[in-house]
Amino acid sequence: MVRLITHNLLACHAKGCTTNNFPLVFKDVQLEIRESEMNPEFLRNFYPKLEWDALVKTAEQLGDTSLPKTQPPIESVDEEFLKALHHVLLEIHVEEGAMTCPNCEHRYGIVSGIPNMLLAEHEVA
């Protein structure tokens, strides 16, 4: 944890930060790779929800370049591709470091795999 699947669902939510607030940028990360069982049906269902550019960009930042720059249409997706996707989405864990907002620069620290996404007093509406 933090895995790229959930990272792909998170945007900065500080008060007034509504544009250019996604994807959050990883900083000073320590990674762990943990293999897990793949569920192809889950991946196919989740596929349309992904923000592909954000996923590819973030995976590259973490040193994984296995995914194509453009999202292949779901009909053309094969087992081999799903394996790579499963690895990127679910097997890379960011254990320490931070996610920062590209817009307001809020730093969400990650300790033991759990990000602190509480807002400061002045960031709450």
Added chain:
Amino acid sequence: MTLPCLIQFAQVHEQFRLPELRSIAELNGIQLDIPEEVDVKRPFMIINLSSEDDAKILAARCILIKNVLELWGHGESYEVLHGRNKENMPLWQRYATDTTFKFLVTAYNHSIHKARQKSIMETFDYMAWEGRIDLASPEVTLLCTEEYRDRGNSHTRAKHEGEGSFRQVYFGRLLAEGTARDLIQKFDVKQRAYYGNTSMESEISLLMANQALSAPGRLIYDPFVGTGSTLYTCAQFGSYVCGSDIDGRQMRGKGGVWLLQLSERRLMGLDVTPGIMRSAAQYGVASLILDLFTFDVTRHPWRSGGIFDAIITDPPYGVRAGAKRLGKKDKAVINDKPPKPGNADAPAHLRPNYIPPTKPYELSELAVDLVALSVHLLKPGGRLVFFLPTVNEAYQDVDIPLHPHMKLVSNSLQDFGNWGRRLVTMEKLSGPATTDPAIATTIHVPAHKDFREKYFSGFRHAMNLKDPNMMNERR
């Protein structure tokens, strides 16, 4: 094909029986033919199923099923039972010749004398079972069960008092035993690697997972995750799960250790694995716990809606731990500008141990928000499953917050006397996903409003509290 069956339920959580049965049937595409008038207080239910496999699937997953019989006869007397059983001869004749078998005589609310058990068995002699008796692994188990009325605890009874004056007697072939009940032991809170003083008991968290239709490939979220009770049981049934909480200490445990730098913690040989992940590892479901987050769900960072198959939660309702949200109490001034970096130190909010101010989150407000949030975050057809504590005397059905995009599926009371908690299950209707988390407007004052105050005043004025004016006068 219709198979007449008898379901015997465990003698607990009576209001949860039908909702659970319906949920598990829906999850597995099983057709249920439930009689229109069911007395949920009785643990026996006669039902038509389409196949033996359906009975096995239900018994393997429903926490509240004790066993399922193929029903060959029943009645208010043995005479009636035998009459029906003889008519049903085509159902059992094929087993009568050379099948190994075992015959059990049991009772609900009673224990039958050994000698009478034997004479009951003998009344079935006309079935002419020729197969060998095999107590260890019979091919067929025959079960005869007498149902006695609840007689209360008002007096001590002799062991076999009232023998034979049963309400109903049932007879048939055992199709499946309720193996899911074993999970109650597996998830027992006291044997868990990490838990807290408000952790949900395992039977209830299993029931919640069933109401949420947890299954492989689904994604379930708990926005008040606490020590993670709901996550383990949902993951047990194969779902991916994630959770958030405004208080990260609940998820991690071991206060303070996580404030140290990682290198320091490793140097000191401290286990930095969050508490929830330690329990998840114990149950073999760690890889299904996608992520845990510290945030206030009223100020959440989910970038889009329509993500989750289910939202499942037991919100803190204030008896032992109240809900909190970001902000300051009523009259305190909120600093709406970042603090100036005046001295050499970083501003307070940038220090690693900064904890923002929080204020109490009133339960009735929380419940309305939770429903609205679920409309936003659930996929169409997704379920919201949550507990709502209520003052029993003052409770009305309209207390459940409604939303035009949500359908109420079930509402089951776990009764503690003056108060209780209701497990509410809702389903998000199909149609375009709402992007705007519109808040349901409610002018009704539910009985669970100010639940904490009512709890600690012993629910003395529960009836009057229904009327908001009365409530104001009292204050």
